Amino acid sequence: MSYIYSYITSFFKSAGPVTPEILSGLKSNIDSAKVVVYSKTYCPYCKSTKSLLESIGQEYKVVELDTISDGLTLQNGLLELTGQKTVPNVFISGKHIGGNSDIQALNASGKLKELLA
Structure with a gap:
């Protein structure tokens, strides 16, 4: 039930302004690991990517x-x-890859392993 609650309540939350500090923090986080996935716990596409x-x-x-x-x-x-x-929002080596369909296609074509090497 907590996933349903999270999903429903997400529509009622408000977002703050996207400041230069927010963008800088995102870029820093994206560069902090080989692979970074921005996700939501209830999202089936996010689960598939993970x-x-x-x-x-x-x-x-x-x-x-x-x-x-x-x-x-x-x-x-x-x-x-x-x-x-949308989520998931996937980054590899600081480069935006896209979402679940993008990473699945990269895997199917064999290109994902090249990006991760």
């Missing part, structure tokens, strides 16, 4: 936007940085 990374033994840093107080603000900052409004 499962893929786990299945290939890839360590990754995850930020669950629905569990932190400034999650909506960070998601708006990610929209400014990437043009992508």
Whole structure:
């Protein structure tokens, strides 16, 4: 039930302004690990992305936007940085990869392992 509660209440939270400090913090976080995934705990596409990374033994840093107080603000900052409004929002070596369908396609084509090498 907590996932449903999180999902429903996420519509009623308000986002703060996306400041230069927010954008700088996002960029710093993105550069802090080989793979960074911005996610929401209840999102099936996020779960699929995380499962893929786990299945290939890839360590990754995850930020669950629905569990932190400034999650909506960070998601708006990610929209400014990437043009992508949805989660998961995946970065490899500081480069924006896209979402679940993008990382799944990279894996299917064999290109994901090249990016992770």
